[in-house]
Amino acid sequence: MSEPVQGRFSSRNYVDNAVMLDGSVFTDCVFFKCAMIYSGGEIPVLSGCRFDDCSWQFGGDAANTIAFLSGMYQGGFDRLIESTFHEIRRGAMISQTAPPASVPTETSVAAKLLKPLRIFRVPKPES
Structure with missing residues (x-):
């Protein structure tokens, strides 16, 4: 490569x-x-x-997220993971507003989780 x-x-x-x-x-x-x-x-x-x-x-954080979801699925949270994927298949988009006043700084874990999520679409190849 x-x-x-x-x-x-x-x-x-x-x-x-x-x-x-x-x-x-x-x-x-x-x-x-x-x-x-x-x-x-x-x-x-x-x-x-x-x-x-x-x-x-x-890799990195993305691999960690997949490993976490896999562990949750294997650990008895299969319905939660299945419903999450159902929402993804439906095209769900997380729409978030500014963090609550109780979130003190941008470096807090909550602030990192409240960043807007952009969803993109990749067109399916034509047959």
Whole structure:
């Protein structure tokens, strides 16, 4: 694989690249045999892109979240996890307002959890 790709790109083709998704913006790009890597940072924007034979990998905080959800599922919280995925399939979007006055600083755990979540859509390939 060549050097990892990360940043803001439009109308480019990538072949056999490691693509660091955190904070990146890709518009109308084509990815072929790329490793798409998300590590739990700023949510990427993927608009009008095509993916062919790519792998999707999760590292860092994203891997920790998946491990946590898996542990919850195996630990008896399967209904909670299933309902969460049901809402994801429905296209649920978390809409949040400013943190309550009781949240003292931006560095608190609650403040980090109250950041707005942007949902993006990747069009399904045509048959």
